Structures are given as C-alpha cells and as structure tokens.
Amino acid sequence: MPTGVAIRDVREQLFDAAERVLMRDGAAALTSRAVTTEAGCAKGVLHRHFADFDAFLADLVIDRAGRMEERAAALVAAAGTRTVIDLLTDALTDLFTPVVVAMVGLLTFRDGLRARLRAAGRPGVTVLSDATAMLRSYLEAERQAGRLAPDTDIDSLGLTLIGSGHLLYANREDGPPGEADVRRIVTSAVAGALPR
DSSP, X not given: XXXXXXXXXXXXXXXXXXXXXXXXXXXGGOOHHHHHHHHTSOHHHHHHHSSSHHHHHHHHHHHHHHTHHHHHHHHHHHTTTSOHHHHHHHHHHXXXXXXXXXXXXXXXXXXXXXXXXXXXXXXXXXXXHHHHHHHHHHHHHHHXXXXXXXXXXXXXXXXXXXXXXXXXXXXXXXXXXXXXXXXXXXXHHHGGGSOO
C-alpha cells in the first residue's frame, strides 16, 4: 500500500485477512506479517491500530464472537416453531463454520491471546463459551414453553451439545460432517430432556 493512501475499514480488512491466513495456513502461520501481506498493506498499519499482535487477535476473536448475539436472538425467537432437534441441529451446523473451528485452535495455540481475553473479561475459549450461552438461552426458552422437561439441566445439556459438536467438526480433512451426523448427536443428547 503506497504511503499516504487511506485504507477504508482497516480493522475489518485486517480481520478478514487474518481469517483467510488462519483457514489456509493454520494457527502457527498467523503472524502480523502474514496478515498485513494478505491484506495488501504495510506491517505498520496493523501496529498503528493495535498495541500488539495479541491485542489484534483478541479484538478479532471478540468481534467474531460478538456476532453470536444475533444468532442467539434468532434462535430464542425460533423456540416453539419447529422441533427442538431440528432447531438444535441447524444451530450447531450454523455455529461450527470452518472459521469458528479454526479460532478454537487459535485460542488453544496462543497463551498470550487467552491472557488478553481473560483481561478483557472473556475467560475460557471465548467462541465456545459464547456458543454455550446462546444454547442455554434457547434451551431455557424451550423449557419454559414446556417442550423440554421441567427438570432438564440446561447448563449440562448446553455444554454437552457444544462439546460434542466441536469434537464432531474438529480435525476433519474430508470436510464438515453431514446433517445426519449432527442430528444423531443432538438426538442422543436431547432424548432424556424431551417430555414423555
């Protein structure tokens, strides 16, 4: 990028570039130089907008995890409209995109990133924590509507669905699992919670 030429939406361009590098080359290859090269700008551009690379990555994760709020609102609004199994199958399929799965790997790989996120009040594996909260809100809505048994442990059920979903999607070289595979784990997890 020539000196003096303004870049529009710098943060979003850098975030998109980071996602492309992460998807193509993996967490180990995600460096500030790789991101700025992918974005087509000078390395100094990233450091002008972020204190350091871990600060950049923390903002990226928080930004992408923040998009879960929209999904959560839509999922809660859909409670009662189709079967619980259908809605949860769709929710897990929409959640575990290749970018989200790669971000979980990134969070595992970079200690400095997890420290930044903890300092920002986002402990744990932020993306999965937010996804668990999303499912918890939905499951609570279904329990209140009588479509889940009143004694359903929605905290444990949400964790089970997220953990099983992540394991199903992680480390797959042959592409994401099919809808039938996702439905099978959802059906198994939810079976005991459905009213008799």
